[in-house]
Amino acid sequence: MEERLKSDFEKTLKNLNFSKKEIETKQNYLSRFLKAGLPNRNLENWKFSDLSQIIKKNIGELSFYNDYSSSNKVDSSIFVDGLEHNKIVFINGRVEKIDFQYEEKNKIDILENIELNDNFINVNSLVNLNNAFTNKHFKIIVKNNYYLKKPLIVYHSTSKKIKSKNINIRLDFLLEKNSCLKIIDIFSDNSEKNFVNVFYNFDLHKDSILKNYKIDKLENNNIKYSYNNIEQDTNSVSETFILSTGSHFLKNEINCNLNGRYSSAFINGIFSLKDKNHHEIRTNINHLIDNTKSYQLIKSVSENDTKAVYQGKIFVNSEAQKTDGYQLSKAILLDETTEFNAKPELEIYADDVKCSHGSASGSLDDNSIFYLMSRGLNYKEAKELLINGFLLDVVEKITDTEIKNLIKNTIGLKE
């Protein structure tokens, strides 16, 4: 793989225009990745999902070079109906469209080609891979006191054209004081057997609000990794919702640093796995100062040779008194072939805190099924109704009504 990486890296550099300094930074990232390689189960964070093996088994040899010179046709059928929204469209890793038509022009800055720095060199090997190979690096700045009128939908789509490719996408967002941004990520794939690596970096200034909804609904045979880094200043709020369903393998990682007082982070997630998928959510919430809050709720329903993994960590350092941290994961296993693994972790160095976590897994409650069937539902209906209610609980946590309804419709949940 090493030879391939090096030659693909050279090829990538040749076809894109980077400054000398940037090339150096990219080389740094690459050499870090070369040293560590793809993560495997010997790493604590990848204990339950051995990516290196998964890629080997499902993709075989990966190619890292992508031709970004020619544009792809945007297929408008993937766009969400019935919700007015701003768009960013990625096709095969290339930005094809950026459209903030509903917003005031001077309130949003879109910076293209900002220079890459080495701030993220110590995060993990996949972030290193991402930074070494991303072609364009956009930064979107929401100005002071501006609330976006409509949500932004980022479409991540791939076409049949590519196979056995590694695609790297990076976006940076800066929310200035008292601003608000809602982002929906929608994955729609026509390709097979690619490894998609997405890295988002969010910087939340004082009083700003970020809502990020990640929707991986459509069935596909790709392998995906997504890493969100969220830095939060005083009184900022971040809300992340993850729907983890369609891809063959998907790992969502959220790293959230609560740097400012009264900042809070909410993470809600649903696994709904039906056919041989293997999905993971890993969260890392760092309470770094006093009076911060975090809340996590993860629910999983799985069957048919699937594996769901939740690793959640709440870290409270010694200055972070009055922290309020909560974490709950619940899983329903529908048959014998499925698996749910959890590692809810607390690491606490301050005494005046309120931190708790809970984790439960089991089968559907026979008594509830009996109750519903005695009232005239058949087994299938009873089961669906119970699962519906189980998952609805998470969707109800979404604070934006419009988006909540959209997500409800996508999943097919009824009230």
Added chain:
Amino acid sequence: MREKQIDKLKDYKYGFTTDIENIKAPKGLNEEVIKFISKAKKEPKWMLDWRMKAFERLKNLKEPNWQKPKYPKIDYQDIYYYSAPKGTSEKPKNLDDLDPKILETYKKLGIPLQEQQRLNGIAVDAVFDSVSVATTFKDKLNEVGVIFCSISEAIQEHPELVKKYLGSVIPLTDHYFATLNSAVFTDGSFVYIPKGVRCPMELSTYFRINASQTGQFERTLIIADEGSYVSYLEGCTAPMRDENQLHAANVELIALDDAEIKYSTVQNWYPGDENGKGGIYNFVTKRGLCKGKNSKISWTQVETGSAITWKYPSCILRGDNSIGEFYSIAITNNYQKADTGTKMIHLGKNTKSKIISKGISAGFSDMTYRGLVDISSKAKNSRNYTQCDSLLMGNKCGAHTVPYIKNKNSDSNIAHEATTSKISEEQLHYCQQRGLNQEEAVGLIVNGFCKEVLQQLPMEFAVEAQKLVGISLEGSVG
């Protein structure tokens, strides 16, 4: 100087040393030393071969390093692997032959070995450094067929049992410290409860490290045959020294059909001084196998001592309907560190496990609960309940919870809860208002916090443990 020492002794009253002549194996870890140990114990050849096999394997093993408390590298060549009080090469037939200094030591520790002095009828196996010096109430136990002796005696007298079960739960191929123990273990207890016997008294072992620069590597093997019951207690202390001493024990429990083993530990090794100097490294492998149907193993531990505690008493629930339980209180103060918890491995149908863990950390200490609940796809209808609560005193200490939960079975239920908090001002205020001083109030609240676990201990131990909890936290409030 003397005053200072007395002052120190107040904190850890078991910190005295017994001035006694020792026979030691040469320093270091090599084949000669293993042969020396085996010879000193008059072991048959198969035992020596077994040790050698472990030693061979050890050469290719590396120390694990995933644990939370890091420690300076241990120089395994700088440890005495065998140290015995002079004159114990033959185990004394009766207590009159035993060095009075040793008797005195145990008396000071509150464990009188004279049988007539024991009111409560607990049979004791006393292990001093590397040898078992006395086992009490042997005759009475013999009447019902219970074998309770040191493991060295068992190797000679009951080789068929030892051969069959030694290493059957913790195999030679296990992790570094377990394999090290297999190669160099010196003494420990052996218990066999025959079919259908309910052991008439509590059995207990008292471990004492006395000599300096020695490691204690004890090995305990408890077998409960069909339909039997035994309750076993373990206590341990060590003198105060500035060096870190290694204690790497292996404990194997085997419960056959319908048998029950209750294993309680009150661990009070020397924790080091208030600056974190000295203390015991307590790296222990404890594992129980519920081999038969309807068997039950329950671990109860009160961990107050040791500079570093690193152990996970585990249950392998292989028999259908078997039950595993784990009750733990771990208290760390000053610079103590603990990484402890349990593993419940469900293999049989209808297996149940329960984990109650209470962690208290104060001073500059660090406490980690690490546990595994693994339900295999064949363990239909199994249940697990886990609760781990931590209490923090001050913001220089840490409390961590790292549970691993693996569920591969849709018929099974796992529930896990954990909380972390501090003693609330309200509770303190309430107690103080009623005339308790702050320290008493904290003691009362902490005891309430631990009650669920303390209840599991046999009566005499529970009282001891309760006091110990109070002492361990002295000076941590205010």
